[in-house]
Amino acid sequence: MRNCAKIKWYRWTAAALALAGLGNALADFKVTEMQPRFVEQSLVLTGNLELGLNAKVEEALAKGIPLEVVIEVNLYRERRFLWDRKTADWTLHRRIQYHALTGQYLVNTMEPEVESGDSLLTLQEALKQLGALNGVALKLEEPATPDAVHSVDLRVSLDIEALPTPLRPVAYTSFTWHLNSGWSTWKVAP
């Protein structure tokens, strides 16, 4: 009897995880390509983030809810016998918003200044723009060790905390709003 209960429990968990995985597969964030490299005192990221929105999130965007994605970047220096040492980390915020009067999507990459942005006609263009890292330079406080092997861990996710307050409880309790690429590791070009 107890075993049955255990099996049921496992089954339910597995089903929930599978559903969550399916949801992520349909619409999720992904780091498709990334080429980090050091340029002088900066880590320069060039690559694309695939930011797929599901219908629910698209609807919220269309209804004027601004969405903010968080790009977390961790720089590690690899060590042979010890675990990698984190030497720096950055958090980038990018925002997309629908402008009803013009029918365009405003993408704000907040780079190099906060109010810099583009307005794009289609959502695909806007998301492409949002996910495009075209030589984003991240300043290093200390210069990178020349001979050491470095790697970058990168993750992009939807920032629930940036959503309007009433939406947050819903977003926290719903898988739909949990858009996350998960951590991916990229070697820094020497």
Place this chain on the structure above:
Amino acid sequence: MESSPLKNESVTPRPRTEGRNRTVTRYVTGFTPLAVLSVLLIAAFIMMNAAAQNSALFGRLYSVLLLVNILGVVLLIALILLNLFHFAEQYRARVVGTRLTLRLLVMFVVLAVVPVSVVFYFSIQALNRGIDNWFDVRIERALDDALLLGRTALDAQRQDLVKTAQEIAVELETLPVRQKPGADPSELSLLNALREQYSITELTLFTQDRRILASSSEASLEAGSLVPDRPSDAMIAQVRQGLTYSNLDAIGKAGLRLRVVVPVQARDVGAPLRVLQVLQALPPRYAKLGESVQSAFAEYEKLVYLRGPLKFGFTLTLSLIALLTLLIAVWAAIFFARRLATPIRELAEATHAVAQGDYQKQIPVTSHDEIGILVESFNDMTHRIHRAQVQSKRSQQEAEIQRAYLETVLGHLSSGVLTFNQRLLLRTHNPAAAQILGADLRAGERKPLAWLAENYPALQPLIEAVEQAAAAGQDEWQVQIQLSVNNHRRTLMLRGTSLPSWREKRGGYVVVFDDITTLIQAQREAAWGEVARRMAHEIKNPLTPIKLSAERIRHKYLRQVPEDERAALERATRTIIEQVDSLKTMVNDFSEYARSAQMQSRPVDLNDLIHDVVELYKNSRGGAGVVPLHRGSKTGKGKTTRAVTTKLDLDENLPRIPADPGRLRQVLHNLLLNARDALTNSPRPVIRLGTRLVGENNHRSVELTVQDNGPGFPDALLARLYEPYVTHKEKGTGLGLAIVKRIVEEHGGTIRAYNLKEGGACIIIRLPVSAAVGAAESPAVSNPARGETQA
């Protein structure tokens, strides 16, 4: 109050770990943690409510606050469940006060839950309706229309700008085509002139690959951005196809601007296409109105979209608040129910303790209300009971001491003491009474006198005396009675007194009695001793002259008197002489009896002595093994002589005893003569002599038994067996046994005599082996005896 088993938690000392557990329990189930938690949760809810209303202060903390609140509520639920569990345990253990607590708890919970539930229900309804009322179809349409109107107006502007851009493009066609970008004064001046002519914000000429050929802009446009905004690849692609791109761009806080991108055809054949971008900032009025419409529409749309989440958020907040209120109410119910029931529980426990006999129970007075007064009264009551109990115990102890004292005194009294209640039931008795009466009085306790009479018929005279005195209602009485206890006659002196009465009831009687048998006997013996001494003195002296005179008369006158009178004289004088001899013998006996003890004690082997005495008789009369004892008659009547068989049963290991052998020889002699006399008419006379050692350690005695198979002692003489001059023989002086007894007592021994069942008398003498000579023991009378003889 139900008689349920109580859990006395406060009295029993507890080990340290248990004390620690209790402290933990108190911290978990007590007042402080729940109160603190409740206050914190209320504060958190206030902040969360503020956050839900888009307060800048708490907006960022909303999620954290929500989490904190949910965790807090869960913790509160856990604490309350712990409380309830603790309470349920107490309820199952039937701790006093839990039922009352449960009743109060249920009442409080119902009082709290019902109104909160009602308020919660209506609040949710009102909230939902309120949020729904925010939205109206007409407002929605108005906003849509406003947006459409805005778009239309801006579209007209855009169309105008498109036309202008095309006109400018036509004018620019005249400019020669350059492939290398760089400052060309003629182009710039033309662009500036055209821009000013058409009042354009920015005019930029690009190559097909988006390189800037020339640009002219107002200084105010996009301050801080010197580089002109380039058209995107999509725009260029559209222009390459000969189409015009026009759009209204939203540029963040900078507002709105119109962008038109048109191709600039070259007049020269084969010359590349150029691209003209016209940027026109909207007039401030248009921009402001457009932004206003945009923001209002966006806000409304956002609100419409957030209607569901908003409801969910408010419902969640309200539910949490309602839950918190309920939980606090339940907790408060538990707390106050316990607090109300605690003094009652303590009171019940204390009452139970008092019922169990703990009169020192005191309850701490924690309040001054009615319960406080009750507790004070209870404490006063237990204090008084305790004091009374202590006094009662003290009195009881004193009574016990008195009783023990009386028992000790009574136990060591030689007098017998019996007490009877008013119904003449035996209440108390002392050991001496049982010993004197020869009765097991312990079995007769609480039994009437009739029981004693039934079980011990020999005590009838005593019972009659008591009954008569009780019937007569005498307060003090005294009587002397005779009892035959175990065939041993005893003379008792009874003195009775009625006990003090209580509440008009007679208090019963106490009867004290002494065995005065020995005393009377001693008195008699003393009197007889005196008589004997005087007789010896007064009679013996004249006997010698009388005898001498009679012999002289006979010697002198026998031959002088005539022949016929001679016989008479001879008979007379002989009679005188014989009678004088007889008198002398008697007087000697008396003298012997009266003679004071002058013992010459030395170790004596009693067996040897017996052999000597028996041998003496045997030698004097002859016959081996048979002692022809006979008491020959000197009257010459030819009395038949019967041989008396003497059988000896002597203990070979008999120790020597300290004794005067001469006097013991007299004892044996007297006893043998008595036996012989008793066997005069027996067909087969037998005398048995036996010795043995009895007793242990320092109380060892040598026992001498002399038995015959004669008729035994006459019953009439049993009481006065050892008195002098008591005899049933024709010629006995009655001093034989009296002398024997005196000698035995002089040796510190005892003598007793009884008749055997098979016939004949038995005399048993016990002489101590090492006891001090002269320390006479009281005669043993407890052995079964059939009667006593006299010598």
